[in-house]
Amino acid sequence: MAKVAFIGLGVMGYPMAGHLKVKGGHELTVYNRTFAKAEKWAAEFGGRATATPAEAADGADFVFSCVGNDDDLRSVTTGKDGAFETLKKGAVFIDNTTASAEVARELDAAATTRGAHFIDAPVSGGQAGAENGVLTVMCGGDPDVFERARPVIDAYARMVGLMGPAGSGQLTKMVNQICIAGLVQGLAEGIHFGKKAGLDIGKVIEVISKGAAGSWQMENRHKTMDAGKYEFGFAVDWMRKDLDILLAEARNNGAKLPVTALVDQFYADVQAMGGNRWDTSSLLARLEK
């Protein structure tokens, strides 16, 4: 049992922190910008809600965060009353936010200055993966530190991998998002075509999902896409944030991402349709407009 702090109890962080308490059996302190959520979490799981990230991290062996973007992450770490103010020597800060590789390297250096450690650990698997404790976690950091953190991370994960030094977890998550972007557009076009052709989409997917076209997106999203339901899942706003980060990284490393860049523009169209919080499978709604 370790002393663990968790910062950011959103859609993902709330259940992840819950698993650290219930499955991991750790002693938890939690911080959330909207304090009522931290109080709710503490009442549900039995931990201590704190008023600042610094207070949450004080004395903790492992400090987790899961906030929105780079700026949010800087604000809860190196910002005023941020966790790095109290991060103790030897503590490990594990960041589950999907952010840039640059901010991961920056925080790795800042943690080292304080005699502490940093691991970037973005996740894949969505809200359901977080609630069921079966996320995929892509880590970047020092191998010895990773080995110490891994059994703690295991509480909310099915797959945890060390991909390389600081920033490598974020770079791996970028590969994940690149693969998803083109795939979801392909799935949307397939379903769009099938409907225009007068086919029964349920039957089509039942057959083709077992062949070479099968995917997680196809299995988990075809029913809601066919029904035109998008008010759930991984928000288009979050996807555009991720695409923005990875397209910037591609400009630096010279990777060519023509389809990903195009799909990013399609998501801008979905936002213009009012779909900011719709699931990423709403690319179909754009075709049906």
Ligand SMILES: NC(=O)c1ccc[n+]([C@@H]2O[C@H](COP(=O)([O-])OP(=O)(O)OC[C@H]3O[C@@H](n4cnc5c(N)ncnc54)[C@H](OP(=O)(O)O)[C@@H]3O)[C@@H](O)[C@H]2O)c1
């Ligand atoms: N949702 C998914 O399916 C999914 C899947 C994989 C990865 N992710 C990534 O995981 C991260 C969190 O996603 P989510 O869906 O949990 O988002 P969310 O529900 O919007 O939660 C974001 C959390 O960050 C906090 N926060 C945001 N800005 C802050 C700031 N400046 N200072 C302090 N706290 C701040 C929010 O506090 P308040 O409660 O006060 O707003 C909230 O606790 C994102 O990077 C996202 O891309 C999400």
